[in-house]
Amino acid sequence: MKFFVDSADTDAIADLAATGMVDGVTTNPSLVAKSGRDFKELVAEICALVPGPVSAEVTALDADTMLKEADELLAIADNVCIKVPLTWDGLKATRQLADRGKMVNVTLCFSANQALLAAKAGAAFISPFVGRLDDIGADGMRLIGEIRQIYDNYSELESQILVASVRSPEHMRASALIGADVATLPPEVLKSLIAHPLTDKGLEAFLADWQKSGQSIA
Ligand code: G3P
Numbered sequence: 001m002k003f004f005v006d007s008a009d010t011d012a013i014a015d016l017a018a019t020g021m022v023d024g025v026t027t028n029p030s031l032v033a034k035s036g037r038d039f040k041e042l043v044a045e046i047c048a049l050v051p052g053p054v055s056a057e058v059t060a061l062d063a064d065t066m067l068k069e070a071d072e073l074l075a076i077a078d079n080v081c082i083k084v085p086l087t088w089d090g091l092k093a094t095r096q097l098a099d100r101g102k103m104v105n106v107t108l109c110f111s112a113n114q115a116l117l118a119a120k121a122g123a124a125f126i127s128p129f130v131g132r133l134d135d136i137g138a139d140g141m142r143l144i145g146e147i148r149q150i151y152d153n154y155s156e157l158e159s160q161i162l163v164a165s166v167r168s169p170e171h172m173r174a175s176a177l178i179g180a181d182v183a184t185l186p187p188e189v190l191k192s193l194i195a196h197p198l199t200d201k202g203l204e205a206f207l208a209d210w211q212k213s214g215q216s217i218a
Helices: 010-017 029-035 039-049 063-074 088-099 112-120 130-135 140-153 169-178 187-192 197-213
Strands: 002-006 024-026 054-057 080-085 104-109 125-128 160-163 182-185
Touching: 002 010, 002 187, 010 039, 010 187, 024 182, 029 039, 039 054, 039 063, 054 104, 063 080, 063 088, 080 088, 088 104, 088 112, 104 112, 112 125, 112 140, 125 140, 130 140, 130 169, 140 160, 140 169, 169 182, 169 187, 182 187
Parallel strands: 002 024, 002 182, 024 054, 054 080, 080 104, 104 125, 125 160, 160 182
Antiparallel strands: none
């Protein structure tokens, strides 16, 4: 399973990349706006921090302008992945980019049919937003299970399921159990995956006993 970081904070991305756990990064216009950084400079910096795909989202609504924006973004680095919204124009742009061998992440997916369309358009990644579905009383993880089943039913559907809007370790656990290909995690959620009180308690006890033994290893 691949781990992406969902962030436009280069310090946080660099910090996590140093663990060797980060396979890619996703950004969106809200995260970029929050960073206060120039978009293209930011994308270039992130692309140098991680070897894998870095999703950079177009903001045009029509396919022709999306493709122009995509070309600007693709020129930044080889690992740029173009992110487009799940609209008919987004899917048209996806088809054209996929035919040129470019990676596309289709975002703002909230239904199994939308995921089916994105895969049919040649998306490298489909991004279902589980947290936002939970927010409206729907079941985000159920959607991931449905998409997994649909993609597994048809070998020609090659999109990877990129679980997005991940808000908790439970979303991550459920994604892994279902067999999602990728999850994109806010830095604080990724960091929280390691936490268990018995690990902390056990380590404390081991160290206290070790100190009593009076030994040292190095
Ligand atoms: O990857 C999409 C993500 O950034 C959206 O997360 O928490 O704003 O729903 P959230």
